[in-house]
Amino acid sequence: MTSRIAILGSGEVGSTIAYSLILNPVAGEILLVDPKEEVRDAQVQDLSDATFHGDTSTLVRAGTHKEAGQCDIVVITAGAAQKKGESRTDLVGRNLKILGSAIEDMKPFREDTIIVLVTNPVDILTYFAQKFSGLPKSQVIGSGTFLDSARLRGILSAKCGVAASSIDAYVLGEHGDSQMVAWSHASVGGIPLEEALPDASIDKASIAEDTKKKAAAIAENKGATAYGIGGVTSSICKSILFDECNIRPLSHYQDDMKVCISMPVVIGRKGIVKQIPLKLSESEQKELEQSAKSMREIIEDAEKEQNKE
Ligand SMILES: NC(=O)C1=CN([C@@H]2O[C@H](COP(=O)(O)OP(=O)(O)OC[C@H]3O[C@@H](n4cnc5c(N)ncnc54)[C@H](O)[C@@H]3O)[C@@H](O)[C@H]2O)C=CC1
Numbered sequence: 001m002t003s004r005i006a007i008l009g010s011g012e013v014g015s016t017i018a019y020s021l022i023l024n025p026v027a028g029e030i031l032l033v034d035p036k037e038e039v040r041d042a043q044v045q046d047l048s049d050a051t052f053h054g055d056t057s058t059l060v061r062a063g064t065h066k067e068a069g070q071c072d073i074v075v076i077t078a079g080a081a082q083k084k085g086e087s088r089t090d091l092v093g094r095n096l097k098i099l100g101s102a103i104e105d106m107k108p109f110r111e112d113t114i115i116v117l118v119t120n121p122v123d124i125l126t127y128f129a130q131k132f133s134g135l136p137k138s139q140v141i142g143s144g145t146f147l148d149s150a151r152l153r154g155i156l157s158a159k160c161g162v163a164a165s166s167i168d169a170y171v172l173g174e175h176g177d178s179q180m181v182a183w184s185h186a187s188v189g190g191i192p193l194e195e196a197l198p199d200a201s202i203d204k205a206s207i208a209e210d211t212k213k214k215a216a217a218i219a220e221n222k223g224a225t226a227y228g229i230g231g232v233t234s235s236i237c238k239s240i241l242f243d244e245c246n247i248r249p250l251s252h253y254q255d256d257m258k259v260c261i262s263m264p265v266v267i268g269r270k271g272i273v274k275q276i277p278l279k280l281s282e283s284e285q286k287e288l289e290q291s292a293k294s295m296r297e298i299i300e301d302a303e304k305e306q307n308k309e
């Protein structure tokens with residue numbers, strides 16, 4: 001049977017993810033779902049044009065929310081993006097309402113459907129998507145700090161003169177202001193960072209800050225980000241559909257902290273197959289707990305708002 005990926009939201013991010021999925025073919029069909037039908041249909045036509053040159057056979061078409069609920073993967077990009085000066089968490093009110101109605105419109109879900117959240121604030125929305133959808137928590141995942149970790153590798157690569165693909169370094173916690181870098185586990189070619197590159201002057205605090213601020217720095221001059229998340233999300237889809245079982249820092253439910261934040265997990269066709277235990281240093285553990293605490297406070301406020309309605 002043809003594998004199908006539905007993308008909710010055919011704006012900047014949704015269409016870029018679709019384009020990335022065409023360039024590195026992963027699924028037989030991509031369905032774009034968006035209440036703005038004219039924009040959606042124009043995106044379908046433009047993206048389809050990128051499939052007719054003879055090297056790829058991915059079919060791109062418009063779909064409904066109901067059809068999305070029957071796909072292998074549903075990628076959610078529906079909702080507002082940050083305006084200048086806004087943080088990701090400022091989007092909670094607006095995007096939670098859109099998420100709630102989109103999930104109701106998709107029900108009933110196929111029992112093995114995997115939902116990948118991209119819309120911000122992605123950790124908060126992952127938590128609520130688990131609650132609203134009723135799917136097993138392992139099947140509802142947020143792109144989380146996979147993008148931040150890629151950015152960190154890029155920055156380290158430029159500083160150290162080592163290919164990003166040879167660097168392992170995780171940003172964990174919130175995809176947002178309270179994120180932290182797990183420096184105690186950063187390595188180059190499998191060797192601890194400082195041992196491998198004793199002469200590299202690595203200012204950890206400034207690198208962590210540049211990583212955190214990268215989205216804002218890009219958006220300052222081009223309005224929004226799209227290509228980074230496009231590449232990262234198509235990679236997540238590939239890991240799922242090809243059951244690759246690679247390790248990625250993705251947002252998922254933490255039993256002990258009762259929030260969704262990013263920690264490394266094994267990702268495959270069933271979604272999160274396994275959590276990878278990571279012993280952080282004492283100060284890193286504190287930073288991570290602080291990040292989880294800030295997510296919990298936002299969840300509690302959002303739940304209070306919902307109970308009022
Ligand atoms: N997690 C991450 O690393 C990243 C997340 N984002 C987030 O992605 C989201 C989307 O950003 P853009 O594409 O730039 O925004 P956009 O405004 O270009 O597109 C959003 C689209 O969602 C559609 N939409 C609204 N309600 C819908 C529904 N119920 N069903 C389906 N579609 C619906 C809108 O009509 C619009 O076309 C934002 O929240 C942004 O912050 C962006 C970049 C990276």
Ligand SMILES: CC(=O)C(=O)O
Binds near residue numbers: 088120147215225226
């Ligand atoms: C917008 C966003 O969340 C990012 O590019 O990291």
